Amino acid sequence: MEVSMSFSHDMDDEYEKLIRRMNPPRVVIDNKACKNATVIRVDSANEYGILLEVVQVLTDLNFIVTKAYISSDGGWFMDVFNVTDQDGNKVTDEGVLEYIQKSLGPEACFASSMRSVGVKQSTDHTAIELTGSDRPGLLSEVSAVLTNLKCNVVSAEVWTHNTRAASVMHVTDEETGLAVTDPQRLARIKELLCNVLKGSNKTRGARTVVSHAVTHTERRLHQMMFADRDYERVDDGLLDDNQRPNVNVVNWQDKDYSVVTIRSKDRPKLLFDTVCTLTDMQYVVFHASIDAEGPEAYQEYYIRHIDGSPVKSDAERQRVIQCLEAAIERRVSEGLKLELCTTDRVGLLSDVTRIFRENSLTVTRAEVATKAGKAVNTFYVRDASGYPVDSKTIEAIREVIGQTILKVKGSPEDPKPGSEESPTRFLFGGLFKSRSFVNFKLIRSYS
Numbered sequence: 001m002e003v004s005m006s007f008s009h010d011m012d013d014e015y016e017k018l019i020r021r022m023n024p025p026r027v028v029i030d031n032k033a034c035k036n037a038t039v040i041r042v043d044s045a046n047e048y049g050i051l052l053e054v055v056q057v058l059t060d061l062n063f064i065v066t067k068a069y070i071s072s073d074g075g076w077f078m079d080v081f082n083v084t085d086q087d088g089n090k091v092t093d094e095g096v097l098e099y100i101q102k103s104l105g106p107e108a109c110f111a112s113s114m115r116s117v118g119v120k121q122s123t124d125h126t127a128i129e130l131t132g133s134d135r136p137g138l139l140s141e142v143s144a145v146l147t148n149l150k151c152n153v154v155s156a157e158v159w160t161h162n163t164r165a166a167s168v169m170h171v172t173d174e175e176t177g178l179a180v181t182d183p184q185r186l187a188r189i190k191e192l193l194c195n196v197l198k199g200s201n202k203t204r205g206a207r208t209v210v211s212h213a214v215t216h217t218e219r220r221l222h223q224m225m226f227a228d229r230d231y232e233r234v235d236d237g238l239l240d241d242n243q244r245p246n247v248n249v250v251n252w253q254d255k256d257y258s259v260v261t262i263r264s265k266d267r268p269k270l271l272f273d274t275v276c277t278l279t280d281m282q283y284v285v286f287h288a289s290i291d292a293e294g295p296e297a298y299q300e301y302y303i304r305h306i307d308g309s310p311v312k313s314d315a316e317r318q319r320v321i322q323c324l325e326a327a328i329e330r331r332v333s334e335g336l337k338l339e340l341c342t343t344d345r346v347g348l349l350s351d352v353t354r355i356f357r358e359n360s361l362t363v364t365r366a367e368v369a370t371k372a373g374k375a376v377n378t379f380y381v382r383d384a385s386g387y388p389v390d391s392k393t394i395e396a397i398r399e400v401i402g403q404t405i406l407k408v409k410g411s412p413e414d415p416k417p418g419s420e421e422s423p424t425r426f427l428f429g430g431l432f433k434s435r436s437f438v439n440f441k442l443i444r445s446y447s
Helices: 002-022 050-060 092-105 109-115 138-148 185-197 215-227 272-278 315-332 348-358 393-402
Strands: 026-030 036-045 064-071 076-084 126-133 151-161 166-173 207-211 247-252 258-266 283-293 298-305 336-343 362-371 374-383 407-410
Touching: 026 092, 036 050, 036 092, 050 064, 050 076, 050 092, 050 215, 050 272, 109 272, 126 185, 126 215, 138 151, 138 166, 138 185, 138 348, 138 362, 151 215, 151 315, 166 272, 185 374, 215 272, 247 315, 258 272, 258 315, 272 283, 272 298, 272 315, 336 393, 348 362, 348 374, 348 393, 393 407
Parallel strands: none
Antiparallel strands: 026 036, 036 076, 064 076, 064 283, 126 166, 126 207, 151 166, 151 362, 247 258, 258 298, 283 298, 336 374, 336 407, 362 374
16 A cells, blocks of 8 residues: 555656646746836746745745735646835845746746655754743743753744744754754753643643754744644733734635635735645635735735635634634734844853843744854843833843844834725636625624
């Protein structure tokens, strides 16, 4: 049976390779078609997950997608993206343009990378995946355990949402600077970290995974929090309904599509977060339109489940809404942004987060990186009691860590109350003659 399944998998692989050779992807980059953005067109044979792979490449380059049109009915996939750099300028760097061609053109292998979710082995570091209940000081406790076990954190990303926390950390052995490989030591790391994550919360589980695999960190974080069911809303009263993204799902009966519309405050990587979630929930995007030229983003997706069916029930519809809301909210930066840049050393993350904890600050999101021997870290912090962060507290922390080492980047804007909702619009409505929709009953109202 295993031989038969392996043979079938190999045959599918060979068939997809043949299709790609017969219909190689075509990438056109145009800096003249649009006044304010670089236009990137991608045409290729259609494969499940290819949209996410394209969006992931653009996201990893830190592009801002201001508009996008996607169509993949039948066997062909056609995308148009209007993008700018972080400063709102067109993309003109020849090295970057060449990288886009190589990453999205004939040399790219979308299908094979999607099957493995970008997983590959690494001898440079050990990957640690953590999920558990969020609480003040959690990152400090985790960092302290790793320091005591003589592990150096070379990179990490931490997300918190809806009382849950998830992190992907890359660590090395303090002495060798390479991955930790001793099985007994790895088991000890896993055991101690799992104990920290469990804490006193016995109602929700904690999970620790230690491996030498390399994955796409942000996609992995989405998968981890989705598996941890962070989308199940905890009514803590901290977030008003009109501060949440406006997500709606209706069925277009004549075309057997479910139409997902999302209206929310725009931010970087928003498109990746929503496409990633739809893909991981095993929905296929057949058409989509994205408009994010203003402060508000509007996204519209025409989807079916991978089995070919639209959303079948109120329960499924509600789950799609909840999961997309969670995907958008996970990366929302709550709190004061602090940036740390200094010479890297073992225990640095532990020391910094301990100082935060001792001053009653909790970390809501963190990005930790090491570049050429320098630690470049970003933390979003807030007062553990829920009050605004006191400027005197921040100055005291900066005195301890170093005024030039730790810099304050200002508090993110408060979420704006939702404006009065306009009637649902469908940007792709003109593509089809029939406009017969079946609406599910609204389970939650958004205003």
